[in-house]
Amino acid sequence: xxxxxxxxxxxxxxxxxxxxxxxxxxxxxxxxxxxxxxxxxxxxxxxxxxxxxxxxxxxxxxxxxxxxxxxxxxxxxxxxxxxxxxxxxxxxxxxxxxxxxxxxxxxxxxxxxxxxxxxxxxxxxxxxxxxxxxxxxxxxxxxxxxxxxxxxxxxxxxxxxxxxxxxxxxxxxxxxxxxxxxxxxxxxxx
Amino acid sequence: xxxxxxxxxxxxxxxxxxxxxxxxxxxxxxxxxxxxxxxxxxxxxxxxxxxxxxxxxxxxxxxxxxxxxxxxxxxxxxxxxxxxxxxxxxxxxxxxxxxxxxxxxxxxxxxxxxxxxxxxxxxxxxxxxxxxxxxxxxxxxxxxxxxxxxxxx
Numbered sequence: 001x002x003x004x005x006x007x008x009x010x011x012x013x014x015x016x017x018x019x020x021x022x023x024x025x026x027x028x029x030x031x032x033x034x035x036x037x038x039x040x041x042x043x044x045x046x047x048x049x050x051x052x053x054x055x056x057x058x059x060x061x062x063x064x065x066x067x068x069x070x071x072x073x074x075x076x077x078x079x080x081x082x083x084x085x086x087x088x089x090x091x092x093x094x095x096x097x098x099x100x101x102x103x104x105x106x107x108x109x110x111x112x113x114x115x116x117x118x119x120x121x122x123x124x125x126x127x128x129x130x131x132x133x134x135x136x137x138x139x140x141x142x143x144x145x146x147x148x149x150x151x152x153x154x155x156x157x158x159x160x161x162x163x164x165x166x167x168x169x170x171x172x173x174x175x176x177x178x179x180x181x182x183x184x185x186x187x188x189x190x
Numbered sequence: 191x192x193x194x195x196x197x198x199x200x201x202x203x204x205x206x207x208x209x210x211x212x213x214x215x216x217x218x219x220x221x222x223x224x225x226x227x228x229x230x231x232x233x234x235x236x237x238x239x240x241x242x243x244x245x246x247x248x249x250x251x252x253x254x255x256x257x258x259x260x261x262x263x264x265x266x267x268x269x270x271x272x273x274x275x276x277x278x279x280x281x282x283x284x285x286x287x288x289x290x291x292x293x294x295x296x297x298x299x300x301x302x303x304x305x306x307x308x309x310x311x312x313x314x315x316x317x318x319x320x321x322x323x324x325x326x327x328x329x330x331x332x333x334x335x336x337x338x339x340x341x342x343x
Binding site: 022023027030031034035038039040042043046047052056059060063064067068125127128129132143144147148149168169171172175176178179182183 | 247
């Protein structure tokens with residue numbers, strides 16, 4: 001309960017460097033990592049939440065929790081997977097909160113509005129947005145990681161906390177459903 | 191059992207992403223995809239994802255990495271300060287609870303003592319009463335003054 005802090009800890013917290021001593025990486029490494037991953041992570045969060053504002057908030061929270069996580073990473077891919085896993089869990093929690101408090105509207109789908117605000121979506125883009133909005137959040141996450149991020153089955157399973165064997169079937173079903181929606185099929189609407 | 195993977199789906203995906211699908215791929219692969227539901231699905235969605243990824247990435251209005259680092263530092267510091275202050279708050283609550291318990295236990299004795307002091311005070315002449323009040327005030331105010339002085343440092 002008392003962790004490793006003492007009554008004199010307040011006096012020792014003179015510099016921000018001390019407070020960030022437990023970050024998983026130093027500033028230069030973080031800034032390079034952020035520049036490589038932030039844009040893709042924002043796109044992922046915006047897609048799975050369907051909400052740009054939520055994506056902005058979750059992005060910063062995800063990076064903060066990543067920095068504070070008591071973890072060691074084998075390399076860039078492992079590091080990136082950890083970040084995406086944190087972000088996925090945050091998005092799931094935000095969705096649960098929005099279900100409990102509908103007025104929060106965290107899961108409101110404004111991606112079509114996003115496209116409209118960027119100079120008008122093409123018909124294909126609008127169709128894609130509508131089709132994606134009809135999928136379950138987990139289906140959206142699986143498909144986005146597989147086809148927008150180019151993640152392997154193992155990476156997707158690790159990010160979403162799934163078994164690789166289950167993932168293959170889930171990916172197959174999600175892909176089938178989206179393809180049917182894009183073709184205007186009836187099977188996906190069931 | 192229906193297959194959920196196809197050995198050619200990676201090839202179809204690569205062809206779509208490289209804008210070679212369907213005209214600039216081997217006829218063999220095209221023929222396979224025509225009869226393979228998995229490859230057909232991959233061909234149907236891969237281009238849309240590629241387009242959506244570029245669109246979404248261009249829309250992202252991200253804070254700079256320096257700002258994110260700075261805010262993380264501030265937050266970590268605030269959290270560390272809160273964690274350090276927590277034992278102090280717990281000690282204060284425990285002390286208040288002990289004082290309340292002690293007061294409850296000693297209530298009868300305290301009443302007797304107060305009654306004895308009041309009756310003794312009533313029996314004094316005026317000059318002694320003034321002197322007693324002065325001494326009592328000093329005894330009560332001294333700790334308060336000391337506390338205020340320490341707090342001000």
